[in-house]
Amino acid sequence: MTLKELINKALFLEILKGMALTFKMMCSRAVTIQYPKQRRRIYAGFRGRHAFVRDPKTDKEKCIACMRCANICPSQCIYISKKKRPEDGKLYLAQYDIEALRCIYCGYCVEVCPVCALVLTEEYEYSAYTRQELYFTKEKLLENWDEFAAKQKEETYFNKFWRPDGLDHSKMPKGKREQGPVPTRRVVAQPESAPETPEASEKKETD
Amino acid sequence: MNELLGVFGSGPTATFLIELLIIIVKIAVIIAITMLHVAYATYFERKVIGHMQVRLGPMRVGPHGLLQPIADGVKLFFKEDIIPAQADRPVFQIAPFVAIFATLSSLAVIPFFDLFYLANINIGLLYLLAMSGLAAYSLIMSGWGSNSKYSFLGGLRSTAQVISYEIALAFSLVSVMIMAGSMNLIEIVMAQQEYWYGMYLVPQIVAYIVFLIAMLAETNRTPFDLPEAESELVAGYFTEYSGMRFALFFLGEYVGMIVMSSIAVVCFWGGWTLPPIVVKLIPPLAAVPGIIWFILKVYIHIFFFYWIRATVPRYRYDKLMALGWKILIPVALANVIATALVKFIF
DSSP states (O other), X not given: OOHHHHHHHHTTHHHHHHHHHHXXXXXXXXXXXXXXXXOOOOOTTOOOSXXXXXOTTTSSBOOOOOOHHHHHOTTOOEEEEEEEOTTTOOEEEEEEEEETTTOOOOOHHHHHOTTOOEEEOSOOOOOOXXXXXXXXXXXXXXXXXXXXHHHOSSSEEOOXXXXXXXXXXXXXXXXXXXXXXXXXXXXXXXXXXXXXXXXXXXXXXXX | OHHHHGGGXXXXXXXXXXXXXXXXXXXXXXXXXXXXXXXXXXXXHHXXXXXXTTSOOOOSSSGXXXXXXXXXXXXXXXXXXXXXXXXXXXXXXXXXXXXXXXXXXHGGGOOXXXXXXXXXXXXXXXXXXXXXXXXXXXXXXXXXXXXXXXXXXXXXXXXXXXXHHHHHHHHHHHHHHHHHTOXXXXXXXXXXXXXXXXXXTTTTHHXXXXXXXXXXXXXXXXXXXXXXXXXXXXXXXXXXXXXXXXXXXXXXXXXHHHHHHHHHHHHHSOXXXXXXXHHHHSGGGGGXXXXXXXXXXXXXXXXXXXXXHHHOOOOOHHHHHHIIIIIIHHHHHHHHHHHHHHHHHO
């Protein structure tokens, strides 16, 4: 043991250094965010609860049932079924479910969607008591959008993952290339009576 | 006052009764105040350590979490008191009371300020050492009585630790005793007033450092909290305790901290007095009641406990024993001899 080490030991220099550090830390500001009262700022590109963008023209989802999201999903938690419409033989989206409990929030589905129909919103407080509540159907996904859009202060919203930075935008599908910010206020007035049935709305779409 | 006390009549019996009444009131006051301090010492600890770890500490119960200790107390009080089926029941049940008894009775001899103490006995220092020795019994009793391997190992460890460090602690106090020429705590405080700096901290700095380290070990605090090493022994000797009995151990530990800090203040920091030089320079300070200085000095020590806890990691068991026997005891002993020689020569 050298003399220096001996002096170090005898005078507790290392411990005193540590104590100086903890004292300095005590005088610094705590980093705690007092969660329900204070919230962390959410940055663009936050991936939270899933939602279907409500198309301002039709007041419905924009999904074209292309299956790209269901195929790319790493955890395979998107279930889509399409049906042929008897009148004109066109395919339409019959069922679209996202099992949020299995989702890993990678955002691939949002990136891959050619019509920017899907979005991972900035909503993150949606815990539930039952699994059923976190199994998002087509209707629930639209509701999620309404809830999210109502909280937005801006009139329009654009998700970062619809046209991610660093990718060649010219090679993207037309719907993606031309996608502008979507309005967060409902343009089409809500019907006063009971909500229309899927069949009725499909007919309206074909008009 | 005399009319009020007249109900006891007059004569020697009455005097005795009145004195008894006064002592009981004093005991009640001291215990109540200490308990309140203990409650808020836990709050203070959580806040200090929280801020040292760049957190906030308790914030929810009351403004800035000020009612947290009360909520904790109520919770502990209403919890179920579980006694393990295979436990040695009487030993298990008595152990926490021994712990709280030993630490609370230490408060009896501590002079808080000029004339406020429960007992002014000539062997005050010895009594304090005896009481901290008694506290070791509660550790071994709870370790044995719980009939659990964690408790047992924790109890054994803490007994070995407390006994080893008690020697160093006693030696560091012996040098104070030699300097003051008395074991009476009030006389020790008064003896310190003879110096212009008014505390034994200056001539007895070695003894003070030994005392500080031994004090941490005596109260089972970090870095010497091996008896309750969470990562190895769950909660050490009070693993099997719950509810009120657990709270008693907890109280015992915190009262122990206050007692140890008080001993440090009385023996090294000049108790409730200020250094004469300070009073000479700033005369108005003499008007401040002594209890304020006493509490201030005690809280500096309690802060030191927390500060160490937030800084230093736990010692390994063999290193702890090596530190106690190979370093602290020889250093304290050498200091005693040096003090005695200096006292003898001058």
